[in-house]
Amino acid sequence: MSQPAAPLPAISKAVIAVVKRDLLLAWKRPGDVLNPLIFFLMVITLFPLAMGPSTAEMQFYAPGALWVAALLATLLSLNSLFLSDFEDGSLEQMLVSPVPLSALALGKAWGHWLTTGLPLVIVSPLVAASFQMSLSVTGVLMLTLTLGTISLSQLGAVGAALTVGLNRGTSLLSLLILPMAMPMLIFGARTVSLVAAGDGIGGGVYFLAAFAVLMMTISPFATAAALRISNE
Amino acid sequence: MTTKLSATGLTLLRGERLLFRDLEFALNPGELLLLEGKNGSGKTSLLRVIAGLLEPESGEIRWDGKRVRSSRQEFQNAFIWMGHAVGMKNDLTLLENLQFEARLQSPSAAEFKEVLSRLGLNRLKNLPMRALSAGQRRRVALARLLLSEAAVWLMDEPVANLDTEGRKLVIDLVEDFLNSGGMVVMAAHQDVDVEAPTHTLELS
Amino acid sequence: MFKFFHKLASPPHFYELSEKMIPWFLFPAVLLIGYGTYMGLFVAPPDVRQGDSFRIIYIHVPGAYLSMMAYSTMAISAGIGLIWRMKLAHAVAAAAAPVGAWFTFIALVTGAIWGKPMWGTFWEWTDPRMMSELLMLFLYFGYMSLRAAIDDVGKADKASAVLALVGAVNLPVIHYSVEWFNSLHQGQTILADDGPAMGMDQLAPLLVNILGFSILFGALVLRRVRTEVLYRERHKRWVKKMVLAGNA
Numbered sequence: 081m082s083q084p085a086a087p088l089p090a091i092s093k094a095v096i097a098v099v100k101r102d103l104l105l106a107w108k109r110p111g112d113v114l115n116p117l118i119f120f121l122m123v124i125t126l127f128p129l130a131m132g133p134s135t136a137e138m139q140f141y142a143p144g145a146l147w148v149a150a151l152l153a154t155l156l157s158l159n160s161l162f163l164s165d166f167e168d169g170s171l172e173q174m175l176v177s178p179v180p181l182s183a184l185a186l187g188k189a190w191g192h193w194l195t196t197g198l199p200l201v202i203v204s205p206l207v208a209a210s211f212q213m214s215l216s217v218t219g220v221l222m223l224t225l226t227l228g229t230i231s232l233s234q235l236g237a238v239g240a241a242l243t244v245g246l247n248r249g250t251s252l253l254s255l256l257i258l259p260m261a262m263p264m265l266i267f268g269a270r271t272v273s274l275v276a277a278g279d280g281i282g283g284g285v286y287f288l289a290a291f292a293v294l295m296m297t298i299s300p301f302a303t304a305a306a307l308r309i310s311n312e
Numbered sequence: 313m314t315t316k317l318s319a320t321g322l323t324l325l326r327g328e329r330l331l332f333r334d335l336e337f338a339l340n341p342g343e344l345l346l347l348e349g350k351n352g353s354g355k356t357s358l359l360r361v362i363a364g365l366l367e368p369e370s371g372e373i374r375w376d377g378k379r380v381r382s383s384r385q386e387f388q389n390a391f392i393w394m395g396h397a398v399g400m401k402n403d404l405t406l407l408e409n410l411q412f413e414a415r416l417q418s419p420s421a422a423e424f425k426e427v428l429s430r431l432g433l434n435r436l437k438n439l440p441m442r443a444l445s446a447g448q449r450r451r452v453a454l455a456r457l458l459l460s461e462a463a464v465w466l467m468d469e470p471v472a473n474l475d476t477e478g479r480k481l482v483i484d485l486v487e488d489f490l491n492s493g494g495m496v497v498m499a500a501h502q503d504v505d506v507e508a509p510t511h512t513l514e515l516s
Numbered sequence: 517m518f519k520f521f522h523k524l525a526s527p528p529h530f531y532e533l534s535e536k537m538i539p540w541f542l543f544p545a546v547l548l549i550g551y552g553t554y555m556g557l558f559v560a561p562p563d564v565r566q567g568d569s570f571r572i573i574y575i576h577v578p579g580a581y582l583s584m585m586a587y588s589t590m591a592i593s594a595g596i597g598l599i600w601r602m603k604l605a606h607a608v609a610a611a612a613a614p615v616g617a618w619f620t621f622i623a624l625v626t627g628a629i630w631g632k633p634m635w636g637t638f639w640e641w642t643d644p645r646m647m648s649e650l651l652m653l654f655l656y657f658g659y660m661s662l663r664a665a666i667d668d669v670g671k672a673d674k675a676s677a678v679l680a681l682v683g684a685v686n687l688p689v690i691h692y693s694v695e696w697f698n699s700l701h702q703g704q705t706i707l708a709d710d711g712p713a714m715g716m717d718q719l720a721p722l723l724v725n726i727l728g729f730s731i732l733f734g735a736l737v738l739r740r741v742r743t744e745v746l747y748r749e750r751h752k753r754w755v756k757k758m759v760l761a762g763n764a
Contacts, residue, residue: 097415101401101408108403169397176363178389179416238682242675246665255661256679259654260686263693270697287696291689302682305598309674312366327668328751367670 094179098187099194106195113195116157120200123149124207135212142211143221143272147265150200150225151232155254155261157196158236161188162244162307171244175311185303186296189237197229213276220275220285224268227288231264234295241306263291315374316340317464317495322371324357331357335371337513339495341463344486344508347499349515355499356396356468358515362497363393363466391464392457398449402442406433406452409441410459417460427458431481447478454485465489467498525604527745528754534738541735548728556721563718569633572626574722578729579623580645583652586616586733590659591684594677604741606673607748609680610663611740615733617656624649644698648691655683669748 106113127145128138165171165188174184204225208218239257246252271284315338322335331354339345347355360366362373364384373380375387400409410424428434431451436444444452450470457465465486471479483506486496490508498504556574563570590612597605627646628638640646662679666672714722749755 094416097412100415101404101412104408105401105403164401167397168402169395169399170401171399172365172395172397173393173399173413175365176388176391176393177416178385180385235682238678242662242679243665252661252665255654256658259651259658260683260690262651263686263689266693266697284696287693294685294689298682298685302678306675306678308365309671309678312668312671325670 091180091183094177094183095187095190098184099191102188102191103194106191112157112160113199116153116196117199117203119156120149120153120203121207123152138211139213139276140273142208142213143217143276144269146204146207146211146221146225147228147269147272150204150229151258151261151265153200154196154229154232154236155257157192158240158257159243159250159253161192161237161240162310166244166311171307171311175308181304181307182300185237185241185307186300189233189299189303192237193230193233197226197233200229201225217272217276220281221272223285224271224288227285227292228264228268231288231292231295232261234292234299235260238299238302238306241303241310244307244310246310264288267291317373317375317497319362319373320371322358322361322373323369324354324361324366325369326354326357332515335513337511339497339511341493341495342490342509343495344490344506344510345495345497346504346506346510346512347497347515348512349501351501353515355501355515358513359466359468359497359499363391364388365393390462391466392460392462394453394457394465394467394470396468398441398453400441400452403440405438405440406444407437409452410455413456414459423459427455430458431455446473447475450474450478451481454482457489458485462494464495464497467496469499469501471500471502471504525602527604527749527752530604531742531745534742538735538738538742541731541738545728545732545735548724549732552721552724552728556718556725560718560721561715566634569630572630574725576623576626576630577722578726579619579626580649581726582729582733583616583620583623583649585730586612586619587652587655587680587684587687589737590616591680594680597673598677598681603673603748604745606677607741607744608737609677610673611737611744613656613659613663615736615740617653617660619729619733620649620653620656624653642698644694647694647698651690651694652687655687659683 124145127141127149131137131141162171165174175181177184201222204222205218208221213221236253236257239253242256243253267284267287271282271288274284275281317340318336318338320336323333324331335358337345347358349355357366361368364380364387373387375383375390378386380387400406404412414424425434428437431454433448433451433455436448441449441452450473454470467486470482470486474482483504486498486506487508490496490506496506553574557571560571562568590609593605593608593612596602597609624646627649631638631640631643631646635643659676659679663672663676666675746755
């Protein structure tokens with residue numbers, strides 16, 4: 081009755097199944113998608129209030145503000161990534177599933193990006209327009225946000241897996257993830273600023289893409305290991 | 313003949329406490345392993361060790377003569393876990409939950425219907441899980457067992473908090489499964505009368 | 517060979533052996549650091565451009581070097597602990613973290629003190645090395661907080677090991693990105709590191725100090741591992757026996 085280890089099609093099927101399930105859950109609980117989005121907009125609002133109403137300055141700090149807001153909104157949503165699975169026993173079922181846990185972890189991270197990162201990317205042109213960013217700058221912003229949030233979802237999944245079930249989860253998660261998320265912020269925000277200042281798009285985008293690939297490669301395994309440890 | 317599922321020298325520490333030391337068992341098709349003991353005696357922990365959810369301090373579990381530690385996935389294909397929590401999403405309907413698991417394991421749709429009606433769950437299948445009572449949830453967990461093709465059932469307190477009818481259902485299902493050559497490891501703090509070859513491990 | 521390591525990794529044996537080892541680390545460290553610091557502060561000629569204020573490198577550079585080395589020690593031992601399930605390796609990782617964090621702190625503070633005469637300010641956000649060190653300190657904080665948040669020692673060992681390994685993969689990326697950040701709007705760093713190369717009489721004491729600090733790091737980690745081992749094994753018979761005999 082015992083079968084050999086799961087073949088590749090079964091693995092991709094499992095990744096898709098997890099993504100579908102999490103999308104369905106998000107559909108039934110739209111608040112989980114909306115909250116980070118609203119938080120994102122609120123943090124953006126803080127910047128003009130704190131920095132003063134000069135339009136020229138606004139254009140100068142807008143890329144950074146958008147990026148910081150996106151980073152914080154993603155962090156906020158990460159805490160709940162595995163929490164409900166941990167509480168209702170789904171995580172336990174995943175741990176003993178015939179499908180490799182790293183495949184399920186990859187599915188969870190992609191599910192997180194589709195419900196948190198992608199909505200941020202979609203509303204970002206609106207925010208960019210409010211800061212009077214040009215179309216080409218907005219395009220670069222969306223590109224960097226896409227690549228950056230993909231990495232963040234992957235990296236964040238590791239942190240979320242390490243802290244699931246700990247009662248100081250949220251603040252600890254930020255402490256673990258923020259230092260490692262700096263490269264994304266640096267390359268993302270700086271690339272947008274450079275393009276806004278009239279420079280070429282440069283190597284920043286390549287870096288973000290490479291980092292996203294690196295994270296997608298390591299994170300499923302690290303997340304899987306962390307989930308096993310956290311659930312002991 | 314090698315035994316199907318066996319363990320040797322299992323020792324587990326939880327924090328400061330030694331739960332068991334040098335524990336061993338051997339189980340063959342058609343047999344039941346009953347883990348008995350008071351609450352907190354380590355029954356659930358032992359079951360979790362077998363399922364690979366807990367790492368023992370020392371000792372080895374073997375499946376088909378092979379160490380589970382080095383071929384974990386193969387053993388995970390062979391057993392199914394029934395824990396305290398059902399492990400399904402409250403916001404999804406019963407059917408949606410089962411469909412998700414089916415995508416990971418792929419039983420046919422015909423079986424689906426048959427199992428649900430056998431457990432009297434058919435009329436509940438479009439309700440969200442949160443609407444189900446504790447007893448109904450237990451039945452859902454049983455449906456998962458029946459839908460899988462696993463060779464081993466690992467069951468943590470399957471008859472706890474069930475009425476007489478519910479207990480009878482669980483025991484009938486377990487007996488059927490054992491008769492068809494399955495293996496069951498069950499943690500129970502009350503007497504369970506299963507008519508099948510039974511090994512008992514008393515934990516204290 | 518394997519047997520030797522196995523024996524070394526057994527807690528009572530390690531505890532006994534490490535007691536004899538520590539002086540062999542401590543004395544050379546004190547001698548080297550004493551010699552290196554004396555030579556650096558009093559004998560080496562002043563820098564052409566920076567005068568005497570450059571002498572802080574005899575503390576600053578070893579500190580910065582060890583902040584990196586401690587992280588590698590931590591990540592490598594954590595990896596060994598995770599893969600070969602070696603508890604002593606986890607204890608080494610746990611012991612290396614606070615020592616590394618202190619060295620990072622020393623590097624930051626001496627950097628800031630040095631910054632005052634050089635840059636006219638204690639803190640320069642655009643200096644990539646200061647930024648790298650600061651992020652390094654944050655990484656140490658994250659590692660230590662995760663450890664502190666988990667009650668079960670075995671679980672804390674494994675969880676923090678995963679974090680240390682992910683951190684080790686990210687470290688070069690962080691370092692590179694901070695460099696890139698800086699290179700964009702400044703032709704060169706404020707520190708005159710493209711000036712004339714250090715003379716041998718300036719460099720030698722620095723190398724002596726780096727070696728001395730490294731050995732000191734070894735002694736400090738050993739000392740901490742001993743305490744870790746004692747705490748982790750506090751219910752074992754050998755610890756009780758030793759405590760009762762009065763030589764803990």
